[in-house]
Amino acid sequence: MTRKPYVRPMRGWWRRDPYFTRYMAREATAVLVLAYAAILLVTIERLAQGRDAFEAWMELLRGRAFLALHLAIVATFVLHTVTWFAIMPKTMPPVEVAGRRLGPAAITGAGLVASLAASVTLFLTLRHLAS
Amino acid sequence: MKRSVQPVFWILFGAGGMLSALVGWMLAWITGIAVPMGLGFPQLGYDSVLAFERHWAGAGLTFVVIALFLWHAAHRIFHTLHDLGVHANAGAWVACYGTAAFGTFAAAALLLSL
Numbered sequence: 001m002t003r004k005p006y007v008r009p010m011r012g013w014w015r016r017d018p019y020f021t022r023y024m025a026r027e028a029t030a031v032l033v034l035a036y037a038a039i040l041l042v043t044i045e046r047l048a049q050g051r052d053a054f055e056a057w058m059e060l061l062r063g064r065a066f067l068a069l070h071l072a073i074v075a076t077f078v079l080h081t082v083t084w085f086a087i088m089p090k091t092m093p094p095v096e097v098a099g100r101r102l103g104p105a106a107i108t109g110a111g112l113v114a115s116l117a118a119s120v121t122l123f124l125t126l127r128h129l130a131s
Numbered sequence: 132m133k134r135s136v137q138p139v140f141w142i143l144f145g146a147g148g149m150l151s152a153l154v155g156w157m158l159a160w161i162t163g164i165a166v167p168m169g170l171g172f173p174q175l176g177y178d179s180v181l182a183f184e185r186h187w188a189g190a191g192l193t194f195v196v197i198a199l200f201l202w203h204a205a206h207r208i209f210h211t212l213h214d215l216g217v218h219a220n221a222g223a224w225v226a227c228y229g230t231a232a233f234g235t236f237a238a239a240a241l242l243l244s245l
Contacts, residue, residue, distance in 0.1 A: 030207035070163025077156035119157035
């Protein structure tokens with residue numbers, strides 16, 4: 001008769017160390033990224049269904065539940081942006097500028113500036129189109 | 132050597148991660164808060180949204196955002212399941228990447244039908 005093998009319990013492992021907690025927070029952003037993509041998908045589905053379906057959906061989006069969800073989504077995207085560019089020095093191949101290797105702070109900083117620039121451009125473009 | 136499809140998923144994950152890191156927060160603010168509430172943005176109605184999504188550029192932007200965000204999220208969730216004690220299995224694989232594939236086809240079909 002063989003004894004049951006010992007399996008190290010995994011429950012709550014990521015709460016044991018702040019480094020693990022930050023890792024899980026970064027990975028968990030994917031859940032709200034998925035939710036946001038689903039909301040956009042439903043929006044074009046309602047659009048395809050016609051005026052009444054679309055207006056009813058917009059009314060729902062104006063409700064407290066969806067506004068709270070969208071605030072959570074925006075906050076999650078900010079966390080995603082910060083963590084994405086924070087780990088970029090480790091995920092991208094080394095870059096040399098003028099014979100010197102670009103440091104991690106420069107890579108992260110450039111990413112955050114790029115996000116700000118791209119987002120402001122998007123905002124101005126969409127607002128121009130909307131008005 | 133057998134070719135793996137893994138790099139394809141990884142590239143989609145990376146592309147979706149980069150796009151959402153660049154514009155995700157602003158896009159969610161615009162479509163989720165600014166437009167519904169009319170905050171610094173006109174409250175867009177059916178006609179203007181339909182016109183936007185019927186234009187190739189608007190439809191293209193919407194498709195790329197939905198598809199890449201889905202593939203990014205699917206890949207990340209699939210790999211994080213392992214850390215939660217759900218070890219890589221066919222069911223989880225189909226659930227994650229299947230959702231992304233379904234959403235991608237649904238987005239394309241819906242946008243083309245407008």
